[in-house]
Structure formats: structure tokens, C-alpha cells
Amino acid sequence: MTSEEYIILSEEKYIVTRTFDNGKYIFGRFDTLEEAIKKRDELDYDGWPLYDEFLVDKEINEPHVIKINGEYYEVYDPSKIKIANNPNYKRDVMNLVENIEFIEDSSNIPFPQSDDLNRFIFIGQNLLKKDMSKEDIKQSNQIGNRIVNMYTSTGFYFHVFEKYKKDNKVYYKLSDKGRHIFELNEYDRNLNICKCILEHEILYRIFMDSLSNSSISKNNIVNIMLEYDLNLKSMVTIERRAGCISSWMHWIFNLMDFDKSNQSTLC
Numbered sequence: 001m002t003s004e005e006y007i008i009l010s011e012e013k014y015i016v017t018r019t020f021d022n023g024k025y026i027f028g029r030f031d032t033l034e035e036a037i038k039k040r041d042e043l044d045y046d047g048w049p050l051y052d053e054f055l056v057d058k059e060i061n062e063p064h065v066i067k068i069n070g071e072y073y074e075v076y077d078p079s080k081i082k083i084a085n086n087p088n089y090k091r092d093v094m095n096l097v098e099n100i101e102f103i104e105d106s107s108n109i110p111f112p113q114s115d116d117l118n119r120f121i122f123i124g125q126n127l128l129k130k131d132m133s134k135e136d137i138k139q140s141n142q143i144g145n146r147i148v149n150m151y152t153s154t155g156f157y158f159h160v161f162e163k164y165k166k167d168n169k170v171y172y173k174l175s176d177k178g179r180h181i182f183e184l185n186e187y188d189r190n191l192n193i194c195k196c197i198l199e200h201e202i203l204y205r206i207f208m209d210s211l212s213n214s215s216i217s218k219n220n221i222v223n224i225m226l227e228y229d230l231n232l233k234s235m236v237t238i239e240r241r242a243g244c245i246s247s248w249m250h251w252i253f254n255l256m257d258f259d260k261s262n263q264s265t266l267c
Helices: 033-046 088-099 117-129 134-141 145-157 176-182 186-198 201-212 218-225 235-255
Strands: 007-010 013-020 023-030 065-068 071-074 161-166 169-174
Touching: 007 033, 013 033, 023 033, 088 186, 088 201, 088 235, 117 134, 117 145, 117 169, 117 176, 117 186, 117 235, 134 145, 134 169, 145 161, 169 176, 176 186, 186 201, 186 235, 201 218, 201 235, 218 235
Parallel strands: none
Antiparallel strands: 007 013, 013 023, 065 071, 161 169
16 A cells, blocks of 8 residues: 555555445556546545445456446546557647647637546537436536536637536537537547637647657747746746646657657657
């Protein structure tokens, strides 16, 4: 067992788990201790979702699914996210860069703050099955209201999510653009997510800066952000959002198999 509170090591996975009066719950499995600590700290901040579906009545290393409004959903598990390697990503991402057309950013949509694009994709895949309420998204992702808002806001920023009210409850669904993207195979879907990022001028500039400097620099990201009116009221907030964008850049570079040892070959 690790020395970190509410984290155990099992089958080479770091598992966030906690026991309450009515039983033991699991809140995610992670490849690294750092990821598990981040998840635990989010739960400490937002609250631990004590849904019955998360009660452990079997071995902790077994995956589990939950039933939401008659549909079965697998609970988000970042340790299970594996993106297939494809040497064409380098070529096709650079083709996107050369042919990108910028869209106008809306002041009504906050600048992104969700740092796990794989979780965002997971939510989009679930919305492809069925429209979901905030509570549905909370359950399938084991997250609190604040984190749900962060990820659905990213969907609005990319123009792939929409929301509506029904019976005094807010529901989320895919836009026509979102449905088109999430119906694609994994490769084309990921390329379209890259396009959703790069068609924002500020993110395109950050990507090109990272590419030309052969590194992803949070300081450079902050400096570029400061050139835009993002309605962010403090440097602390700007730096946090820069951390989100840094993770998006890493996600694209990982698709391109663009690690530190070969970055200079891409520039």
C-alpha cells in the first residue's frame, strides 16, 4: 500500500478508494501515483460521490459498469485509455495546420479549463448513445459538479455539445458537428478533435510556438494568453488555464509520436 491517503497500489495500478459507513467505494484506477493524487484532491474539493454503483462487492481490480436511465455505461478509467499508434498522425496533423480556418471565439463561452482530453472524448462517446443530465455525467465519470461544468464547457468551446431543459432538468447532447465527429472511427475522430483545438487562433499560435521551440512551455503559453482578452481576472487563473492548454498540446504531440527525443525532427 502506498503512503498516500485513499490510494492503494493493486495490479500495477494506483486506485483511489475510500471506505464510508455503508461500504468501500472505488473512484478510479491510474497508471501513475501523480494522476491518482490529482483525482483524490479533486474529490476532496468537490465531494466524494457515494453512488451505490461505486460500492465494491468484488475484487478491486475488476472493471465495473453502471446503469443510467436504462443504459449501461462503463465508468471512466484513465488507465484503460490507449490510443493506437499511427504514423499518419504526423502528416495529417500538419496538413490540418496548413489548411486550418479560424473560427470566431464567443465571449459567452469560458476559456477552457479541462485538462484531460481523453475524459472529454469519453463524455462525447457516452452522449453519442444518449442525451445525459449533469447527474448522469457525474456518475459515469465519478466527478463533482464543478468538473462536469469544466468538461461540458469544453464541448461548447468546440461547438460539439449543446444543452437543453426538460422537466426542469438540464440535459446535454451532441450538436450536429459533435455527432459527426463522435460517429467517426478513432483515428478520424482524434484528427477532428485536433481541428477543434487548432481552429481557435490562440491555440493554433500556442501549438506553432511549441512546435517551433521543440518544447511545450507553460511560460510561453501564458505570454500568448496575455495578448488576448480572455476575461480571466487573475494570473493564478491564467496559469491554471495554461496548464490545461499545455496538456492539450501534449495530447496532440503524443498522437504525432512527438516526444522529447525527436521533437527537433518535426520543426
